[in-house]
Amino acid sequence: MEDVLPFLIGGLYGGGIYLILHRSFVKLIIGLIILGYASNLMLFTISRITRGAPPLIPEGATQLTEPFADPLPQALVLTAIVIGFGIQAFAIVLIKVGYLTGDTDDLDKLNTTDRLD
Amino acid sequence: MLTIIIIGFILAFLAPFIHRIAKGYSGLIFALYPAATFLWLIKQYNTVIEQGTQVIPMEWVPSLGIGIDFRLDGLSLLFGFLISGIGTIVLAYAGTYMKGVPNTDRFFVALIAFMASMLGLVFSDNIISLFVFWELTSFTSYFLIGFKHEYESTRKSALQALLITAGGGLALLAGLILLGIGAGSLSLSEILQSGDILAQSSFFNAAMLLIILGCFTKSAQFPFHFWLPSAMAAPTPVSAYLHSATMVKAGIFLLARLSPVFNGADGWHATLLLFGATTMLIGAIIAVLQTDLKKILAYTTVSALGLLTMLLGIGTEIAIKATVIFILAHALYKGALFLIAGIVDHETGSRDIRKLGNLFRSMPFTAVAGVLAGLSMAGIPPLFGFISKEYTYESTLGMVLNSPLTTSAFFITGVFFTAAAGMLVYMVFFGKSNRLNISPKETPFIMWIGPLVMGLLSLSLGFGSGLISPLLEQASFAIRPENTALKISLWHGINTELILSTFTVLLGVAAFLFVYFNPRLMSQIEISEKIKPSYAYDQIMGGVVDMSKIVTRKVQNGYIRVYVSVMVATFCVLALIVLQNFSIPTIGVSWSDFRVYDIVIGAIMLVACFYTVVAQSRLLAIAMLGVVGYGVAFVFIIFGAPDLAMTQILIETLTVVLFVLVLWKLPKYLIFAEGFIKFRYFLVSALFGLIMTWIVMIVTQYPLDSHLKAFFAENSYPRGMGRNVVNVILVDFRSLDTLGELVVLGIAAIGIYGLMKFNSDKKDFNP
Numbered sequence: 001m002e003d004v005l006p007f008l009i010g011g012l013y014g015g016g017i018y019l020i021l022h023r024s025f026v027k028l029i030i031g032l033i034i035l036g037y038a039s040n041l042m043l044f045t046i047s048r049i050t051r052g053a054p055p056l057i058p059e060g061a062t063q064l065t066e067p068f069a070d071p072l073p074q075a076l077v078l079t080a081i082v083i084g085f086g087i088q089a090f091a092i093v094l095i096k097v098g099y100l101t102g103d104t105d106d107l108d109k110l111n112t113t114d115r116l117d
Numbered sequence: 118m119l120t121i122i123i124i125g126f127i128l129a130f131l132a133p134f135i136h137r138i139a140k141g142y143s144g145l146i147f148a149l150y151p152a153a154t155f156l157w158l159i160k161q162y163n164t165v166i167e168q169g170t171q172v173i174p175m176e177w178v179p180s181l182g183i184g185i186d187f188r189l190d191g192l193s194l195l196f197g198f199l200i201s202g203i204g205t206i207v208l209a210y211a212g213t214y215m216k217g218v219p220n221t222d223r224f225f226v227a228l229i230a231f232m233a234s235m236l237g238l239v240f241s242d243n244i245i246s247l248f249v250f251w252e253l254t255s256f257t258s259y260f261l262i263g264f265k266h267e268y269e270s271t272r273k274s275a276l277q278a279l280l281i282t283a284g285g286g287l288a289l290l291a292g293l294i295l296l297g298i299g300a301g302s303l304s305l306s307e308i309l310q311s312g313d314i315l316a317q318s319s320f321f322n323a324a325m326l327l328i329i330l331g332c333f334t335k336s337a338q339f340p341f342h343f344w345l346p347s348a349m350a351a352p353t354p355v356s357a358y359l360h361s362a363t364m365v366k367a368g369i370f371l372l373a374r375l376s377p378v379f380n381g382a383d384g385w386h387a388t389l390l391l392f393g394a395t396t397m398l399i400g401a402i403i404a405v406l407q408t409d410l411k412k413i414l415a416y417t418t419v420s421a422l423g424l425l426t427m428l429l430g431i432g433t434e435i436a437i438k439a440t441v442i443f444i445l446a447h448a449l450y451k452g453a454l455f456l457i458a459g460i461v462d463h464e465t466g467s468r469d470i471r472k473l474g475n476l477f478r479s480m481p482f483t484a485v486a487g488v489l490a491g492l493s494m495a496g497i498p499p500l501f502g503f504i505s506k507e508y509t510y511e512s513t514l515g516m517v518l519n520s521p522l523t524t525s526a527f528f529i530t531g532v533f534f535t536a537a538a539g540m541l542v543y544m545v546f547f548g549k550s551n552r553l554n555i556s557p558k559e560t561p562f563i564m565w566i567g568p569l570v571m572g573l574l575s576l577s578l579g580f581g582s583g584l585i586s587p588l589l590e591q592a593s594f595a596i597r598p599e600n601t602a603l604k605i606s607l608w609h610g611i612n613t614e615l616i617l618s619t620f621t622v623l624l625g626v627a628a629f630l631f632v633y634f635n636p637r638l639m640s641q642i643e644i645s646e647k648i649k650p651s652y653a654y655d656q657i658m659g660g661v662v663d664m665s666k667i668v669t670r671k672v673q674n675g676y677i678r679v680y681v682s683v684m685v686a687t688f689c690v691l692a693l694i695v696l697q698n699f700s701i702p703t704i705g706v707s708w709s710d711f712r713v714y715d716i717v718i719g720a721i722m723l724v725a726c727f728y729t730v731v732a733q734s735r736l737l738a739i740a741m742l743g744v745v746g747y748g749v750a751f752v753f754i755i756f757g758a759p760d761l762a763m764t765q766i767l768i769e770t771l772t773v774v775l776f777v778l779v780l781w782k783l784p785k786y787l788i789f790a791e792g793f794i795k796f797r798y799f800l801v802s803a804l805f806g807l808i809m810t811w812i813v814m815i816v817t818q819y820p821l822d823s824h825l826k827a828f829f830a831e832n833s834y835p836r837g838m839g840r841n842v843v844n845v846i847l848v849d850f851r852s853l854d855t856l857g858e859l860v861v862l863g864i865a866a867i868g869i870y871g872l873m874k875f876n877s878d879k880k881d882f883n884p
Contacts, residue, residue, distance in 0.1 A: 002817075004715055004716060004719040005719075005752070005813070006810045006811075006813040006814045006817075007719070007723075007810055008719050008722055008723060008752075009809055009810060009813055010806040010807055010808075010809045010810030010811075010813070011722075011723045011726055011806060012722075012726055012745070012806075013802075013805055013806045013809040014802045014803050014805060014806025014807075014809075015726040015727070015729065015730050015802070015806075016802075017681070017685055017801065017802035017805050017806070018730055018798055018799060018802035018803075019729070019730055020677075020678070020681050021678040021681060021682060021798040021801065021802065022678070022798070023678065026735060026738075026780065027738075028677070030729060030738055030739070030742055033742060033746075033772065034726065034729065034742070034745065037745060037746065037749050038809070040749065041749060041752065042809065042813060044752075044753070044756070044758070044761075045813055045817065046813060046816045046817060047821065047823070048817070048821050049756040049757075050756065050757055051755060051756055051757065052755070052756075052757055053757045054757040054758065054759050055757070055829075055830070055841075055842040055843060056840055056841055056842070057833065057834050057839075057840040057841075057842065058840075059840075061834075062834045062835060063830055063831045063832075063833070063834060063835075064830035064833075064842065068757070068830065069756060069757035069758060070823060070825075070826045071826070071829050071830075071833075071842035071843045071846055072823070072825050072826065072829060072846060074758045074760065074761055074843045075843050075846040075847050075851060077758075077761055078760060078761055078764055078843065078847065079847070079854060079855070079858050081761070081764050081765055081768055082764065082768070082858055082862065083858055083861050083862070084768075085768045085771065085772065085862075086861055086862045086864075086865035086866075087865065088772055088775075089771075089772075089775060089865060089869060090865045090868050090869055090872075092772075092775055092776055092779050092780070093779060093869045093872050093873065094872060095779075095780065096779045096780065097872045097873070107676075107677050107678070
């Protein structure tokens, strides 16, 4: 799996960006979510992975003994997943409201604030 | 010295409060500041006469050699006296002049701040602090010109002056830094003494040209002269003070200040002579074509600044003496004439010389002041302006090269000066009665006393030039250290200068009479817009605005995909530049470690991701997205992160449910991109994906040294009393981060609630 992960991460990044480049707001959000997966996996991977050894201190011991997975990146990724969910939920409701008020899912029609004159 | 300048800025800060209390008398109170400065400078003057140049050191950024050092010598004292002396008169005058005008407090803030900056500028002994004060004068000038900001033309004039002087300021800064590098010091005293080292420096010519450019913009030399007449939009006390007596002479001051270094260099003389003479002629000629008092004064000021530049360009002993004499003479008569123009405008409501006339009876004191200043401007003996003109003629006649050319250029200028003086004084105070149908009366004492004092000074200095000689002598030493003593006298005997001077006055009077009796002919002379430098300025400014519009349209075009692809492409290019130093990593598959389910999970996720991308229906895309998410959870399980896996599964489920619930009502899944565009997106994203793969591979090849891993492993149980280390980190070691995370979720929840509320006003909305 260690050899597979970089390709998986690359594939997810590519797919995420590709979706973000579309005009549809829904695709933009889906792209963002995939980008989030990719980033979490990347953070997880580059801080080294250890197979099948969760950082749980067994009964009777007072500290972990090698091999065990690094708990710190796990804590970071956990925070990232939860915050990512907050953003996703907000964005999903935003699309809905945007569609109900603006009658469109097309990003090219939602750019009046970026226009000159 | 620093105290005086700081007091000035504090006073500027307090000015609105003082103005609120003192009301109409605030001008007089503020005038105490320059008056006190003037007295203090007299004390310093005696020290300088006895002991020579005084330097007051004061550290600012010692590691960079930047200090707020001050230098008291003849040149800075001459300017210091002008700034504080005329400043006293102008502030007292402005208090009455501005009465009843709204926002006068702002006016005083800028004017007093300008005064302090200008004092800092002329007394600085460090080129960096000099530059800082230089820029401060530009800024305060901007606020003063733009004082009547409700008019568009005023705002335009103020911006024009700021852009030109601050643009020149940039050139000046570059020039000063090069000068400092060449001399190995930022101290003016040391730079002035290292002329020989500097002349060897490879930066010498560049520094000289940049400094000249900066000085030319500030002192309104051709082709930058047009901002000065535009700056007449400022209230008249400002025009009198900044745009004739002090700020516009800052460029002249700096040229004079650095004269000991550059005098003798190849380009110096030719550049100053050429541009100075051109400015002098253009200013003088345009001046007599004007009918507005302030415009006449503005163009003659441009001309006078050209004359000063030309004299510095001649650079001989007599020319430097003529420079310092003319600086004083000009400040006295031009300051007075501006103030008088202000009085006339204030009392009659007009500045048009065709409509004004015969004001002598109603305003005798102002008229006397005007006559004295006008006579000095015309260079008629025994006024101080006459002496100045004699010295100028002596300078041009004494030149080795180009003497006939410069002499005749100055002759023409002198003729026009006389004519302009006649227009300013005779046509306003004498001649036919005014056509305004009003009966003006004399202004209050406080307004006419200033110009009258300046006029009387012009007169008394003509006779008693011995009084002022020591100061001017010190000033001429500062500009040209090898100068000999200066003995000014009114009568030089009958010589070429006197004969030329006489003809100048006679022709000048003739020119004035021609203008006086042919007003219609004069008004027919028009200068084509297209040959004026201001036309070029307008074109350039318009071009800049158009250009930035085009750039903004291109860069900020409102298409998110363009922004994203630019960012991604930039990232790819930068990453590739870094990555080219690393070899492409080898994929060493360790068969002993090989597990089929790894490959299967990876393959399922990639296939699901692919289908999410290409899905034709929204529901399929969301379902495939869920597959990818659960795949991620599997990866977490395999690599010992059960907490992550649990969270991921939970949140993935929530996301899919939310998506389906909220989005099932949306329109048809949009597919816009086709063919080539799609391919372009594909290229960008594929490249990005490859680079990320590459980065992960490279990073994981290097060993990781984490102290934190061991720290948490050891301390979680003893200090956090928890067996799940990840949980201990989240709720114990990094609990503040978790709190922040909760806040983010809370904000998102509030945002979602707000969005739904926002909508419910219009339509029923049930997510």
